Amino acid sequence: xxxxxxxxxxxxxxxxxxxxxxxxxxxxxxxxxxxxxxxxxxxxxxxxxxxxxxxxxxxxxxxxxxxxxxxxxxxxxxxxxxxxxxxxxxxxxxxxxxxxxxxxxxxxxxxxxxxxxxxxxxxxxxxxxxxxxxxxxxxxxxxxxxxxxxxxxxxxxxxxxxxxxxxxxxxxxxx
Numbered sequence: 001x002x003x004x005x006x007x008x009x010x011x012x013x014x015x016x017x018x019x020x021x022x023x024x025x026x027x028x029x030x031x032x033x034x035x036x037x038x039x040x041x042x043x044x045x046x047x048x049x050x051x052x053x054x055x056x057x058x059x060x061x062x063x064x065x066x067x068x069x070x071x072x073x074x075x076x077x078x079x080x081x082x083x084x085x086x087x088x089x090x091x092x093x094x095x096x097x098x099x100x101x102x103x104x105x106x107x108x109x110x111x112x113x114x115x116x117x118x119x120x121x122x123x124x125x126x127x128x129x130x131x132x133x134x135x136x137x138x139x140x141x142x143x144x145x146x147x148x149x150x151x152x153x154x155x156x157x158x159x160x161x162x163x164x165x166x167x168x169x170x171x172x173x174x175x
Contacts, residue, residue, distance in 0.1 A: 003057040004079030005030070005050045007064055011072030013044040020067055025050050028060035036120075049079065087146040090119070092139070092173070093157070097166025099125050099136040107138070110160055114153060117143040136166070 009017060018037065025032055030052035037046035052060050061076045068074040095107065104123065111118065120141040128135045144153065154170050161168040 001054045002031075002051045003054045004033075005052055005057065005061065005064075006077050006079050007046075007048045007050065008075045009044065009046045009048075009067070009072065011044060011069075013039045013042055017044050017046070017072075021046075021048060021064070024060060024063045024067070025052075028056040028063065029053055030056070030060055088117075088143040089146055089172075091142045091144050091150070091153075092171040093142055094140075094169045094171070095136070095138040095161070095166050097136055097161075097164060099134040103136055103138070103164060103166065106160060106164055107140075107157075110156065111142065114148055114156070115145045116148070116153075119143050 007021060009021065011017075022032065024030075030050040032048065033051050034049040035047060037044070037048075039045075050060070057078070061078075064076045065074060093107075095103070097103070108118065118140050122139045124137050125134050126137060127133070144150075150170070150172050157168050157170065
């Protein structure tokens, strides 16, 4: 039987952070299954999911926590094993528009009111191709209750997009 572990790491970026985590994973027979990592303003931020044999789980958790040091914070948690009680489907939401404060707040509030979870979220601010203005881009994988009509969701988000002056597309192929 396998147990999922979720590790978060944040601290000043330096070579060897990913290697140190993977060394511990290999030492305890864990499989690296998913991760998101980036350098933001000189800080390394990472989230890793490992699958580890249940008998090695506690020892691996202890070993990973030894990576915690001044300036480098490491947190480890066991993942949930049960499936969600609510039937859900995946949708992909893409957004692009002029950057301004409050876009994420507006979108995430609208999604939360509809009972939608954000499974993965990627955002960035880039220079516009023709205008050179700061453009906000967002890509989100959503878990949408099966009972929520996609057209109703699309209509609500299009109304919000007009208010925010951004373009939103929803892909119901799931991702």
